[in-house]
Amino acid sequence: MAKVKIILPLLLILALAAWWFIPHDSEEDKAYYVAVFCAVDHQDSQTAEQQMRNVIEGGNSDYALQKIRYKSALGRRVISRWQALTPDEQQRARQDNSVCQQLLNR
Known part of the structure; x- marks a missing residue:
């Protein structure tokens, strides 16, 4: 019983x-x-992340x-979603901003 009194609060804290x-x-x-x-x-994920940082913090x-x-974790998740798109989807997204947003927000 004494162990439960110690273990339960410890688990809750964890x-x-x-x-x-x-x-x-x-x-x-x-x-x-x-x-x-x-x-x-x-075009390049390294420069894209730096540009995103500049826009977000520069405002x-x-x-x-x-x-x-x-x-940075959220920025990397957006970039990884971009990299998961097919080359055809990436090409369409580059041509139209609204298509880009639709593809990455799914």
């Missing part, structure tokens, strides 16, 4: 810590990152109290 560290990105954030990705030059005003930080 579960809470695991939940805390899992990224919780809103649908709005995901759509924003997709829109930014479709707007920048995404902060010097006097802003709450500055938007680039979420």
Whole structure:
């Protein structure tokens, strides 16, 4: 019985810590990152990520109290979705921004 009193709170604390560290990105954030990705030059994934960072963090005003930080994990997920597209889909996405957003938001 004494072990249960120790183990149960410990498991609850571990579960809470695991939940805390899992990224919780809103649908709005995901759509924003997709829109930014479709707007920048995404020929090379390394430069695309840097350009996304520049756009997202570059939009902060010097006097802003709450500055938007680039979420690299979310940026990499958008880039990996791009890389999972077929070459034909990538070509169509390069030609039309709305098609790009539709393909990456599925």
